[in-house]
Amino acid sequence: MSKTFNVTLPRDQRPLFPRTCIVCGCLSPRSRVRVSTADSKGSFLKRQLGNSKPKDHPFSADAPACRLCVWKFRMMAYGGWLLAIVVGAVLFFFFGDELQRHFPGRRGPGIALLLATSPIWILWLIFFKEPLAVIPVENEIEFRFTSEKFRDEFASINSRSEPAFDSVAQTDVDDDNPFKGMQL
Numbered sequence: 001m002s003k004t005f006n007v008t009l010p011r012d013q014r015p016l017f018p019r020t021c022i023v024c025g026c027l028s029p030r031s032r033v034r035v036s037t038a039d040s041k042g043s044f045l046k047r048q049l050g051n052s053k054p055k056d057h058p059f060s061a062d063a064p065a066c067r068l069c070v071w072k073f074r075m076m077a078y079g080g081w082l083l084a085i086v087v088g089a090v091l092f093f094f095f096g097d098e099l100q101r102h103f104p105g106r107r108g109p110g111i112a113l114l115l116a117t118s119p120i121w122i123l124w125l126i127f128f129k130e131p132l133a134v135i136p137v138e139n140e141i142e143f144r145f146t147s148e149k150f151r152d153e154f155a156s157i158n159s160r161s162e163p164a165f166d167s168v169a170q171t172d173v174d175d176d177n178p179f180k181g182m183q184l
Contacts, residue, residue: 004129004144005151009158011139015061018153022131023069025147031067033074036060037136059141063132073131080124084117091116 009015021029037059065073092099092113099109133144145151 004133004146005148007143007145007151007155007158008137008140009143011059011136011141013158015141015143015154016157017061017063018150018157019064020150020153021066021069022063022147022150023065023072025150026066029064029066029069031065031070032062033065033070034060034062035132035134037134037141059134059136061134076128076130079128080121083124084121087120088113088117 019028020026022033092109096109099112103109103112129146131146131150135142135144143151143154145154
């Protein structure tokens with residue numbers, strides 16, 4: 001399982017990203033990839049009923065990425081679901097009648113396919129970690145990076161005071177640079 005490096009920012013602070021691709025690290029990429037918080041744990045329903053907390057509201061940010069790396073990022077994020085659906089469809093095509101015989105009823109074959117394809121999605125999550133994940137935490141947003149160098153640059157650009165992350169090591173950054181942290 002790959003390690004993540006976290007930076008926490010207040011929800012109202014607009015994040016600034018370094019001028020490097022979030023996937024491959026090349027300088028000055030020309031595209032951006034949108035990362036957003038997952039709409040989970042019934043937050044959509046809570047917002048509709050008016051019972052939502054600030055952490056339930058969606059948050060998104062545009063991170064720099066090369067054109068090819070935008071597709072790589074999306075495959076890392078959604079490839080597990082896509083692979084599980086394709087494998088499930090193939091299994092159902094070849095073994096659908098057999099599943100119906102062993103698991104009678106309307107839900108039986110679906111549950112069997114779900115159990116058969118879940119390990120594919122779980123293994124994908126373990127071995128193909130997204131370079132950046134955005135997680136809501138109360139009134140803050142946690143940015144989880146797979147690259148420690150990118151995390152350090154991101155933290156130094158966005159620090160209002162002391163950056164909130166676990167490591168004390170930081171990369172050398174020129175604080176007098178007036179163009180540091182500018183959006184593309």
